[in-house]
Amino acid sequence: MARKRAFTEEELLDTAEQLIIEQGYSSFHLKKLAEHLASGARSTIYQYFANKEEIAAACMKRAMVRTVAKAEQVDEQEPLNALRDLLRMYMQEADLHAILGDVRKIDVSQSEKAAELVREVMGMHETLSDQLSRIFQQAQNEGVVRRDIPFVILASLFFQLINTPNVMQLPSEEWADYLFNIWYEGSGKK
Structure with a gap:
């Protein structure tokens, strides 16, 4: 038994x-x-699990599944609202940002299961990246975000907001909105 x-x-x-x-x-x-x-x-x-690599990859996949599920709920009709909602969501899942930084450290040669999990994580990362790119493109097309700033710069600055310490001790959603407004004033159409 x-x-x-x-x-x-x-x-x-x-x-x-x-x-x-x-x-x-x-x-x-x-x-x-x-x-x-x-x-x-x-x-x-x-x-x-057979090893450390499989466990870490499974953790990353689980966190990514959570994030993708939340991202799929974002209404993309109004790009600025969608970007604000995504920032709120990413700030709620801020640990994912830290965890994903390590995905390439996983030695996938140690386990086919770990390799498959990492491929799935990277695929979901691509899905999130495509969503963000699509929303930024829509915002630029509508003229609500500057067209002269490349997407990669807009997105990089956007993601830096996630790592900004909440020095004002605001509730999470309020802090995300505060940072979003600062970010937008720096990249928005005047």
């Missing part, structure tokens, strides 16, 4: 994601993960 697992896959991924966020992918190890889980045994981890 198989031994009962001391934690679920969801609990494992929650713990792993938190460790990756706090310590970074390079410092993430199965020993540390086991210490933070209920059983403390690495053998239980192997019932779900």
Whole structure:
């Protein structure tokens, strides 16, 4: 009879994601993960995943699935409202931004499962990038965002807002709106 697992896959991924966020992918190890889980045994981890790469890639995919689901709910009819909504959403998922910075560090040669998960993450990243590009293009076509600023610059500045510390201690949505207004005044049509 198989031994009962001391934690679920969801609990494992929650713990792993938190460790990756706090310590970074390079410092993430199965020993540390086991210490933070209920059983403390690495053998239980192997019932779900073969190695560190698979766990990290699964965390990234899960975070990306959450983000894509939220992004799909954004109404793109009014580009400025869509950009504001996306900024709010990305700020709610700010940890994703940090986690995705490590996706290319995953050694996909260690596991076909990890390689597949990374491909899926990159595909979803492309979906989000396409959405943002489409919205910026619409905003530029409508003349509500300057046409003389290349998309890559607009998007880079837009994403820097996510990393801006909330020094004013405003509620998250209010902080996102405040930063959006500052960003827009710098790139909006006068």
